[in-house]
Amino acid sequence: MKHYIALALAAPVLVSAQQSMWGQCGGIGWNGPTNCNAPASCSTLNPYYAQCLTDWNNPATSTTTSRTTTPVTTTTTTTSSRTTTTTTTTSRTTTTTTTTTTTRTTTSVPQGTGLNAAIRSKGKKYFGFCSDSNLINNGDNQAILKAEAGQLTGENSMKWESIQPNQGSYSWSGADTLVNFALNNNMIVRGHTFVWHQQIPQWLKNINNKQTLTSAIQSHIAAVAGRYKGKIYAWDVANEVFEDNGSRRSSVFSNVFNDWTFLDVAFNAAKAADPDAKLCLNDYNLDYSSSKLTNFVQLVKDLKSRNVPIDCVGTQSHLVVGNGAIPSYKSTLDSLATTNTEVQITELDIRTSSSPSQQQMNQQVTDYKTVATACMRTSSCSGITIWGVSDRDSWVPGVFNGEGYALLWDNNYRKKSAYQGFLDGINS
Ligand SMILES: *[C@@H]1O[C@H](CO)[C@@H](O)[C@H](O)[C@H]1NC(C)=O
Numbered sequence: 001m002k003h004y005i006a007l008a009l010a011a012p013v014l015v016s017a018q019q020s021m022w023g024q025c026g027g028i029g030w031n032g033p034t035n036c037n038a039p040a041s042c043s044t045l046n047p048y049y050a051q052c053l054t055d056w057n058n059p060a061t062s063t064t065t066s067r068t069t070t071p072v073t074t075t076t077t078t079t080s081s082r083t084t085t086t087t088t089t090t091s092r093t094t095t096t097t098t099t100t101t102t103t104r105t106t107t108s109v110p111q112g113t114g115l116n117a118a119i120r121s122k123g124k125k126y127f128g129f130c131s132d133s134n135l136i137n138n139g140d141n142q143a144i145l146k147a148e149a150g151q152l153t154g155e156n157s158m159k160w161e162s163i164q165p166n167q168g169s170y171s172w173s174g175a176d177t178l179v180n181f182a183l184n185n186n187m188i189v190r191g192h193t194f195v196w197h198q199q200i201p202q203w204l205k206n207i208n209n210k211q212t213l214t215s216a217i218q219s220h221i222a223a224v225a226g227r228y229k230g231k232i233y234a235w236d237v238a239n240e241v242f243e244d245n246g247s248r249r250s251s252v253f254s255n256v257f258n259d260w261t262f263l264d265v266a267f268n269a270a271k272a273a274d275p276d277a278k279l280c281l282n283d284y285n286l287d288y289s290s291s292k293l294t295n296f297v298q299l300v301k302d303l304k305s306r307n308v309p310i311d312c313v314g315t316q317s318h319l320v321v322g323n324g325a326i327p328s329y330k331s332t333l334d335s336l337a338t339t340n341t342e343v344q345i346t347e348l349d350i351r352t353s354s355s356p357s358q359q360q361m362n363q364q365v366t367d368y369k370t371v372a373t374a375c376m377r378t379s380s381c382s383g384i385t386i387w388g389v390s391d392r393d394s395w396v397p398g399v400f401n402g403e404g405y406a407l408l409w410d411n412n413y414r415k416k417s418a419y420q421g422f423l424d425g426i427n428s
Pocket residue numbers: 243244245246247
């Protein structure tokens with residue numbers, strides 16, 4: 001017991017802190033809170049990352065078939081043309097941001113004066129960020145979204161585990177909040193994601209029969225893409241279907257089908273549900289692994305040759321400052337362009353040490369410029385999404401120990417030099 005008390009005194013913050021929804025709560029190297037604020041509970045995604053997600057199996061928080069329990073209270077009123085959502089934050093633990101909030105939260109920021117306006121003036125379709133209700137309702141973050149973004153992607157709210165946690169039970173509030181905020185602020189939405197091996201519910205993982213899995217994919221996509229029909233610019237119909245060595249990734253989908261035709265099922269279902277949305281195949285490390293890139297491009301060509309409706313490819317672009325993949329980033333986009341689909345940079349961040357040297361900071365400016373320039377020089381590259389606004393809210397420090405500093409705004413929502421580098425790339 002003495003030992004336990006000593007530990008508690010040595011690390012009082014760690015013992016008492018509760019992580020909020022979608023924050024990290026465990027994994028190798030993690031020293032932060034391991035408990036989650038209700039209704040979230042800690043869910044282990046891989047040995048390096050556990051995340052606070054809604055515990056749909058907890059009877060105390062999930063008693064209805066239409067599950068709407070999230071940390072955000074949402075009141076919905078329907079108007080003739082669109083659903084207007086008023087959102088109230090319950091008890092948020094933003095103790096450290098109060099000083100900057102007063103100076104930075106401004107409701108008079110004109111929309112689209114920032115990066116989105118810049119990239120559109122050069123002929124591209126959009127610039128945007130990932131977000132979700134927790135950050136949309138953060139004043140500092142929201143002001144930046146309104147000033148800079150023409151597009152949003154749900155960071156978590158549209159993932160299968162979030163939106164259909166139990167079979168036949170859909171939880172719409174997080175995704176509704178995101179979509180309504182985007183549409184009310186003249187932003188387009190990338191939907192993310194249907195077929196993915198992570199953040200999927202156990203009931204789905206348990207399916208071992210092709211017919212059952214086919215109908216599960218079809219009904220999920222019909223429900224989700226159907227609900228947002230006409231409101232989504234592009235859907236990541238499938239995500240991360242390759243291993244880094246270029247082989248087909250093991251998942252409930254690939255294991256049960258034992259070939260690629262789970263993609264046919266998913267893309268056709270998405271086309272039926274929302275014929276005007278662009279349908280994308282999204283993956284990461286296409287910039288690092290040549291075998292992955294080669295096989296990814298071939299798969300898209302194969303899908304097209306058998307008339308599977310695929311319109312776009314997403315390259316996530318979780319990059320590392322100074323890495324050799326960045327000088328050759330343009331050639332990655334050129335390879336993707338050979339699919340004759342729209343090429344989208346879907347999850348860009350360029351991480352480095354969480355306490356970077358001046359040299360690393362300078363290199364990051366160059367690297368952001370290089371990536372933006374590559375998109376501008378590739379006619380089929382239609383837009384860029386950065387995976388978060390502020391380093392404070394980035395997924396990177398939670399997953400890569402000691403790394404961070406990956407985004408364009410720092411921990412206090414101040415623009416970094418990388419912002420200017422990125423803008424210079426757009427204008428290059
Ligand atoms: C590719 O990587 C996966 C995951 O590590 C592995 O299971 C598979 O055997 C590898 N395939 C080849 C051809 O090396």
